[in-house]
């Protein structure tokens with residue numbers, strides 16, 4: 001992927017870009033670009049930058065400007081206003097831990113692809129009723145894990161998921177084997193200790209291992 005966000009065709013599916021979506025917390029804006037470069041070098045050209053720190057929007061903007069080969073998205077969208085802020089910063093997809101009607105409308109209003117968070121069948125059905133078929137399953141491990149997603153694959157075949165929350169390199173394959181899972185999300189690729197110490201090579205190695213999971 002070498003085109004700029006402006007020239008890129010609309011992304012049809014967030015779930016099919018990488019097998020593991022790196023969920024990243026950035027405390028220092030200057031860490032954002034090296035993290036993105038390490039993920040790309042390891043074979044994971046996508047990043048979900050969580051809006052959990054004051055520098056998150058600036059971090060998204062920096063990645064969008066300096067690492068155009070990565071698909072940068074915004075995670076932890078919990079208010080309607082954050083959807084527009086993330087889009088304005090340069091995010092190319094949005095992820096929320098939950099889904100209210102207002103939040104769904106705000107994310108849809110940006111024109112970007114988005115993954116609303118669901119953890120029950122009724123929530124998944126409510127999202128499907130809005131025409132959205134791709135969603136996050138959060139918190140995955142605490143909400144029933146791969147066994148839950150396996151159980152709903154037949155009764156709710158239209159929904160495809162990115163399970164996130166408590167997943168590790170060891171447990172990711174059990175999710176990725178399911179027909180209704182496109183990718184899994186996880187923060188294990190960018191542990192705080194490696195980010196704080198600037199160990200980009202170690203993050204690249206973790207990314208390479210994750211990229212090989214499928």
Ligand SMILES: O=C(O)C(=O)C[C@H](O)[C@H](O)COP(=O)(O)O
Pocket residue numbers: 023050075076077095096097117138164165166167185186187188
């Ligand atoms: O921030 C969000 O939007 C969330 O929904 C939560 C994150 O996706 C998970 O906290 C990541 O889970 P871990 O891999 O267990 O760290």
